[in-house]
Amino acid sequence: MENMEGESFKVILFRLNGETYGVPIDQVLSIERIQPVTRVPNAAEYVEGVMNLRGLIIPVIDVRSRFHMNRAELTADSRIIIADVGELQVGLLVDSAKEVMDIKKNSIEKTPDIVGGPEAEYINGVAKIVNDDLLILLNLDRVLNEEEVDEIKRIEV
Amino acid sequence: MDMSQYLGVFIDEAREHLQNLNDKLLVLEEKTGDPELINSIFRSAHTLKGSSGQMGFGNMMELTHMMENVFDALRHEKIEVSAAMIDVLFETLELLEAMVDSIEQGGGDQKDAGEVMEKLRALAGGPEKIHPDQTSGTENALAATVEKTDSSSQNQPTGDYDFNSYENDMIKQALALDMNVFQVIVTLNQNCVLKAARALMVSNALEKMGTIMKSVPPTEEIEKEAFDRQFTYILVTDQGKEEVYDAVMGISEIDRADLSQIGAVDSEKNSNDRNEQKTDRHKQENGHAPSAGQGHQAVAKTIRVNLDRLDHLLNLFEEMIIDRSRLEKISSSLNNLELKDSVDTLKRISDQLQETILNLRMEPIEQVFNRFPRMVRSLSKELNKKVKLVISGAETELDRTVIDEIGDPLMHMIRNSMDHGIEHPDVREKKGKSPEGILSLKAYHSGNHVIIEIEDDGAGINREKVLSKAVEKGLVPKESAALLSDKDVYHLLFESGFSTADKISDISGRGVGLDVVESKIHSLSGTVLIDSSPDKGTKFTVKLPLTLSIINAMLIQTGQEIYAIPITSIVETALIRQLKIQSVNSRQVMSYQNRIVPLVSLKDYLDIPEAKETSSIQKKSGEVHSGSIVLVRSGDRLAGVVTEKLLGYQDIVIKPLGRYLKSVKGFSGATILGDGKVALILDCRALIDHQKKASLKENA
Numbered sequence: 001m002e003n004m005e006g007e008s009f010k011v012i013l014f015r016l017n018g019e020t021y022g023v024p025i026d027q028v029l030s031i032e033r034i035q036p037v038t039r040v041p042n043a044a045e046y047v048e049g050v051m052n053l054r055g056l057i058i059p060v061i062d063v064r065s066r067f068h069m070n071r072a073e074l075t076a077d078s079r080i081i082i083a084d085v086g087e088l089q090v091g092l093l094v095d096s097a098k099e100v101m102d103i104k105k106n107s108i109e110k111t112p113d114i115v116g117g118p119e120a121e122y123i124n125g126v127a128k129i130v131n132d133d134l135l136i137l138l139n140l141d142r143v144l145n146e147e148e149v150d151e152i153k154r155i156e157v
Numbered sequence: 158m159d160m161s162q163y164l165g166v167f168i169d170e171a172r173e174h175l176q177n178l179n180d181k182l183l184v185l186e187e188k189t190g191d192p193e194l195i196n197s198i199f200r201s202a203h204t205l206k207g208s209s210g211q212m213g214f215g216n217m218m219e220l221t222h223m224m225e226n227v228f229d230a231l232r233h234e235k236i237e238v239s240a241a242m243i244d245v246l247f248e249t250l251e252l253l254e255a256m257v258d259s260i261e262q263g264g265g266d267q268k269d270a271g272e273v274m275e276k277l278r279a280l281a282g283g284p285e286k287i288h289p290d291q292t293s294g295t296e297n298a299l300a301a302t303v304e305k306t307d308s309s310s311q312n313q314p315t316g317d318y319d320f321n322s323y324e325n326d327m328i329k330q331a332l333a334l335d336m337n338v339f340q341v342i343v344t345l346n347q348n349c350v351l352k353a354a355r356a357l358m359v360s361n362a363l364e365k366m367g368t369i370m371k372s373v374p375p376t377e378e379i380e381k382e383a384f385d386r387q388f389t390y391i392l393v394t395d396q397g398k399e400e401v402y403d404a405v406m407g408i409s410e411i412d413r414a415d416l417s418q419i420g421a422v423d424s425e426k427n428s429n430d431r432n433e434q435k436t437d438r439h440k441q442e443n444g445h446a447p448s449a450g451q452g453h454q455a456v457a458k459t460i461r462v463n464l465d466r467l468d469h470l471l472n473l474f475e476e477m478i479i480d481r482s483r484l485e486k487i488s489s490s491l492n493n494l495e496l497k498d499s500v501d502t503l504k505r506i507s508d509q510l511q512e513t514i515l516n517l518r519m520e521p522i523e524q525v526f527n528r529f530p531r532m533v534r535s536l537s538k539e540l541n542k543k544v545k546l547v548i549s550g551a552e553t554e555l556d557r558t559v560i561d562e563i564g565d566p567l568m569h570m571i572r573n574s575m576d577h578g579i580e581h582p583d584v585r586e587k588k589g590k591s592p593e594g595i596l597s598l599k600a601y602h603s604g605n606h607v608i609i610e611i612e613d614d615g616a617g618i619n620r621e622k623v624l625s626k627a628v629e630k631g632l633v634p635k636e637s638a639a640l641l642s643d644k645d646v647y648h649l650l651f652e653s654g655f656s657t658a659d660k661i662s663d664i665s666g667r668g669v670g671l672d673v674v675e676s677k678i679h680s681l682s683g684t685v686l687i688d689s690s691p692d693k694g695t696k697f698t699v700k701l702p703l704t705l706s707i708i709n710a711m712l713i714q715t716g717q718e719i720y721a722i723p724i725t726s727i728v729e730t731a732l733i734r735q736l737k738i739q740s741v742n743s744r745q746v747m748s749y750q751n752r753i754v755p756l757v758s759l760k761d762y763l764d765i766p767e768a769k770e771t772s773s774i775q776k777k778s779g780e781v782h783s784g785s786i787v788l789v790r791s792g793d794r795l796a797g798v799v800t801e802k803l804l805g806y807q808d809i810v811i812k813p814l815g816r817y818l819k820s821v822k823g824f825s826g827a828t829i830l831g832d833g834k835v836a837l838i839l840d841c842r843a844l845i846d847h848q849k850k851a852s853l854k855e856n857a
Contacts (some may be wrong), residue, residue, distance in 0.1 A: 037835075041763040050827055059814070088817055138374060
């Protein structure tokens with residue numbers, strides 16, 4: 001992969017708290033409009049609940065709350081991105097999700113420290129897109145599996 | 158011959174035979190001299206040997222052969238049954254089982270069998286060479302000679318045989334190339350069981366030396382065992398007569414092989430012969446069909462279905478159930494009689510369909526129980542205890558998924574009972590008990606559940622010992638220890654990290670154990686109870702649901718949220734105004750059949766937000782004025798769940814909450830309601846545990 005710096009890959013763009021984020025398109029199953037989500041008591045705070053995605057029960061997490069941003073009001077633009085990472089299928093509640101964009105691999109900078117906001121460990125890198133806007137590439141594996149790690153640790157004790 | 162299609166059958170049969178051997182060996186240890194039993198064991202081993210050979214699993218065949226030799230020696234009273242012998246035989250069975258497992262997983266039968274084979278050889282008496290024919294051959298000598306005469310008149314080993322022109326050309330070509338063409342007439346031993354297997358081995362051996370041009374009867378008939386004892390191959394080879402003869406005779410259970418060289422062929426003469434031979438063979442087939450078809454031509458009453466297909470069927474059906482409840486909802490709101498009729502019919506049919514589908518997945522628990530006798534036997538040796546295992550209800554049926562999962566927990570509990578429960582023989586005698594402990598394993602149906610009981614007549618659980626240990630480990634606050642009921646104390650054994658064994662043994666008491674058992678059983682939506690009385694024994698009662706995926710449940714609503722409670726957890730439902738609610742220590746309780754039952758407000762338990770239109774019936778949290786109560790049960794503990802509304806019973810499909818939410822406690826899954834929304838299924842055990850802990854904390 002490193003040898004193919006010039007190669008580009010497709011990323012789904014979404015907005016959170018005024019910033020643009022992206023996840024690789026091959027980690028996304030679909031983008032859904034807002035639909036009823038059932039609250040799950042006793043779950044982590046950022047877990048919005050569970051939804052019915054064509055017969056499957058999918059947990060939905062509020063990405064804002066996951067990154068300790070303030071919760072946003074749901075709007076007509078709000079979307080749930082259904083991510084598929086490993087064997088996990090999780091819905092990500094975001095402010096809006098509209099575009100797919102080609103990102104050149106060599107335009108990604110692996111310097112997460114320049115970004116404030118979400119903890120840097122959840123970020124794969126930052127890319128410049130049009131108008132000097134910054135695109136933050138999320139590391140979904142980490143975003144989704146963090147809790148999992150704790151869980152495993154607890155079991156092994 | 159492609160054997161892969163028979164592999165499944167072979168594996169199943171092999172398992173059956175191994176199980177049979179296993180069972181019979183256990184009996185043999187008791188009744189050492191029973192000739193009928195030994196014969197039956199011998200036959201099983203023999204069949205297994207044949208079928209493994211047929212499938213080309215040489216190692217397995219060789220090993221079973223060695224085992225068969227031992228049984229043969231037993232049968233002829235050359236040796237006697239001993240405990241050491243049974244041990245070796247069990248060891249052999251284990252190895253064979255491992256081979257079958259490996260074959261099933263797509264591997265071969267390569268296992269290091271050298272040591273076991275050596276032991277078997279020693280048992281069978283001296284370093285005997287692997288030549289099975291010698292042992293059984295002598296018995297057949299007489300019969301064989303009689304047969305020989307009439308067989309030779311039937312099939313003179315001469316060159317005249319029915320060849321078509323193509324075959325004639327082949328023979329001519331082969332002869333032109335200075336190759337030999339042999340007619341190989343093979344006669345099998347009279348008591349050869351798997352004739353097709355032998356024939357295959359012969360043909361394999363011959364194929365190594367050359368090309369089989371023709372076989373009489375045709376290969377298909379040989380595969381079906383549609384021949385008596387004799388079959389003929391025409392072999393084109395560059396090897397000499399001697400080599401071919403040796404190769405054939407090197408295979409077991411071959412009575413004789415007649416070889417003759419074929420020269421140029423006179424085709425006209427053959428066509429006459431052919432007709433004669435055909436009718437001849439017909440007679441032969443008819444006459445021998447019943448004996449030849451043994452075991453292989455049983456009428457198929459069952460078919461094998463891949464479990465994945467059944468799972469898929471169930472998934473599809475679940476989808477249908479969800480839409481059915483949607484239809485029911487629509488129909489009840491539309492008030493159209495015709496629609497209502499149709500929906501009712503649909504419901505009836507799908508109920509039957511559900512029962513049928515779920516039945517397809519049921520299997521007797523026997524296959525789990527079967528592995529325990531041997532385990533108990535070896536364990537009692539290891540522990541120096543005498544234990545008799547009594548199994549009943551092995552025919553009880555359970556969902557396939559449960560069967561797959563329940564083996565290990567049961568094994569753990571049995572180990573526990575043997576290790577900690579049943580005493581050493583001398584201790585038992587001092588207590589005035591029979592030196593042999595009894596461990597009973599029992600399964601039966603009870604409503605929508607299957608109950609499995611594991612009961613021993615051992616020392617029982619020492620309440621004080623358990624309690625002091627629990628206090629020491631901080632599982633129970635010292636002050637409240639005395640308040641715990643006996644059952645609660647016994648249940649502490651299931652807490653993780655708990656072990657009361659004075660010395661840590663190999664068998665149990667490694668700290669992992671019963672807590673794993675409980676979590677496994679809970680994951681199957683089951684419960685486990687312990688009951689015990691000092692010096693009388695201990696009883697584990699495991700209660701499992703018959704099926705896992707579709708259940709009947711009560712839907713309840715509080716605020717805007719709807720939850721489902723499995724009907725199996727519900728004792729009763731009632732309206733609050735019909736009940737007398739009392740306060741004890743600032744907690745609300747109700748009385749039910751002379752018991753004080755604590756109430757749990759769903760609203761408080763799950764932090765349900767206030768409904769927006771504040772017409773809420775419950776004004777202050779904790780104080781109940783109206784609404785309904787669902788009396789739920791977990792094991793023998795009860796709690797009343799206070800909710801605003803009961804929405805009624807409904808069949809729901811249980812869906813897992815998934816890996817991401819697996820650390821969330823309090824729910825056993827989720828389901829999709831008729832309107833497409835998700836409702837969570839309450840785990841009543843967690844609810845009652847929660848209540849219990851809260852009240853313990855308050856009392857302390």
